[in-house]
Amino acid sequence: MNCEILCVGTELLLGNTVNTNAAALSGLLAELGVNVYWHTAVGDNPGRLKEAVAVAKGRADLIVTTGGLGPTYDDLTKNVLAACFGRKLEYHPEEGEFLKAWFAKNASIRFTPNNLQQAYLPERCTVFHNDWGTAPGCAFEEGGVRVIMLPGPPNECVPMFRACAVPYIRSLAGEVILSHQIRVFGVGESAVEDRLRARMEQMQNPTLATYAKVGEVMLRVTAKAPTEAEAERMCAPVVDMVKAELGDAVYGVDVESLEALCLGLLRERGLTFATAESLTGGLIGARLTALPGASAVYKGGAVTYCNEVKAGLLAIDRDMIEAEGAVSYETAAAMARGARAAVHADLAVSATGLAGPDGDGVHPVGTVFVGLADGENVWVRELRLGTRRERVRALAANHAFDMLRRYLQGLPIMME
């Protein structure tokens, strides 16, 4: 199945909104074994949208639209798509009742009759009810082309795709497509490919593909089979093979991120956690606390952007900092120990280094020390993380979470 994602919204063309839907849906479609060959974005303009649909009809078997399903005059995706495929819009009473009830409950938002426009959908379609907002989506087939329409806000579009479009597409395939994501930290994409290439090239079902993320590699194993159990059985040996080949660098299968893994492991063990951040300036704490439930394990910590605060908040010996330098093994170790003690946590991580662009005249930009302390020991990684400020900071945070997860998984904490 060859797919075009057609995003509708003038805000995309003004550069005001980054089109994250196209990337998110592409990733989900890839997991389903659907080939996404085209992304198109057009504005809220009926003429240009009509032309874009004509182009898409001529080349794709599946068109997934985002945006333009709302109640205002510039929401025209349904009208244009229905017209392009020779269908009328019809009122869906159950969606209409849902909208009336929604507005009754959300009394602060005034109900206007145009809101009922959202309950009009192309005739003979499968309705995708919207549990995350008001505008429903839908799917239909006409002349060999399948159309799926989803709302534009990413926090409606992506969950609705998972909940409604994924089962719809799976049912079309007549077979189960199942995939697992293997997450790897500490080995580069080219090294992963070098080790696995020969086997990847031989594989047809399941398939194995690699994707680079910031400082990470993700491998996706995808199997097609008549049943889910059969697809699972086909994936299992491939997952095992990758784990055997890459060892400790595999931090999880189907986990969201290093920090999400750490949060889960800390909760399981009933352990608490603290941070002492210099070059990351709060990023490690911010990434952990972006996750719901962080408060169960994260107690807090210190952002010690200058030496005086390292000494003050974390009770680190000033003379030691002067002697060893703020960017040093010893300071990273003292920060982790100090944060653990100051916050009365079971474990603490620390990060100190040079994110650039300015250096300290001693170390090259990108020099970073990341520490981990428990009640007895402290471990420090010395790293060179390049020269791009945002990347240096993000990688330093990744290393902190990687040390923490290795500790919690009972693995050696130092790499190589």
Added chain:
Amino acid sequence: MNCEILCVGTELLLGNTVNTNAAALSGLLAELGVNVYWHTAVGDNPGRLKEAVAVAKGRADLIVTTGGLGPTYDDLTKNVLAACFGRKLEYHPEEGEFLKAWFAKNASIRFTPNNLQQAYLPERCTVFHNDWGTAPGCAFEEGGVRVIMLPGPPNECVPMFRACAVPYIRSLAGEVILSHQIRVFGVGESAVEDRLRARMEQMQNPTLATYAKVGEVMLRVTAKAPTEAEAERMCAPVVDMVKAELGDAVYGVDVESLEALCLGLLRERGLTFATAESLTGGLIGARLTALPGASAVYKGGAVTYCNEVKAGLLAIDRDMIEAEGAVSYETAAAMARGARAAVHADLAVSATGLAGPDGDGVHPVGTVFVGLADGENVWVRELRLGTRRERVRALAANHAFDMLRRYLQGLPIMME
């Protein structure tokens, strides 16, 4: 001039990479008065790229491509575009010499002859030299259609667009297009539009447009004139009118963000700054320290994700926290005062509240108190910031920076 942005790269279609180039270039083209009507992304596939170019040629006056200019076999944008417009590629010796010198300097990256592919560009083109990487871009015109080709990595594509494509497009227009961005915090987009709509509708040159960002509004004033001085003279009264209409809510013109404004103002005044973060978990510090030069003003602070740490690191009276609650005016005030004292900074901000999804049984999710303390006074804003965790946290950080900038600009710190 009607433009299509054509992004080439399989990584976009796999969902592995979010297409930030399309948004960034769209914003810059809008500033130049160019109408971007289509975004298209295709993979590294010559057949589909050729078809996409044919579609673009049929509807756009300007095609801007990103990606596919590198040295490997799947970098095919130049070959396909040149073929579509009936041009040959020719070797540009000055770019070839640059590449040889670049590889001599970056000895760790091995030079292979295929790297010289990058010095081949369509005949009779304007070369855009790449100061941020190796692959040059270019521009040419054929049959009334202009083509601009840029490399794919955003840290090459966007600066090259600014440095090379902006002057090229300006020179085509035969007139100067100049714009200013007015940044607004604390007034919603619809309220801004209500106050300015009548005047916006009357305006033709300069134009005034509004754009919503997370918790912010941006207004763009764009003037076209024969000279830059003339365009500046035309913009000035519109900027003044918006400032007069929106008052203190305008936090700056042509500034990058609230935190960048704060960093500049703190540096000007030689003042230092601290943070005490609860629900934001380090986000305020992380946003400030994402900016180069933050170390000149930011000393650090505490992430106090539990009450014990609020009491411990910031010397806040535990009984007071128990009595008033962690989410309270008094706790926010004590956190700001405590961080200022603990870190010996001139100013401190604090944030405490409920980001959700769980509440505390007392306040609704989204209840946030944001504080600011100097040596004498403390100010606290009580806010209701909705129910989406990431948005609540981002808005809380915005409010902290807004209070700080108002303090530094000598404005009333409390809103309304």
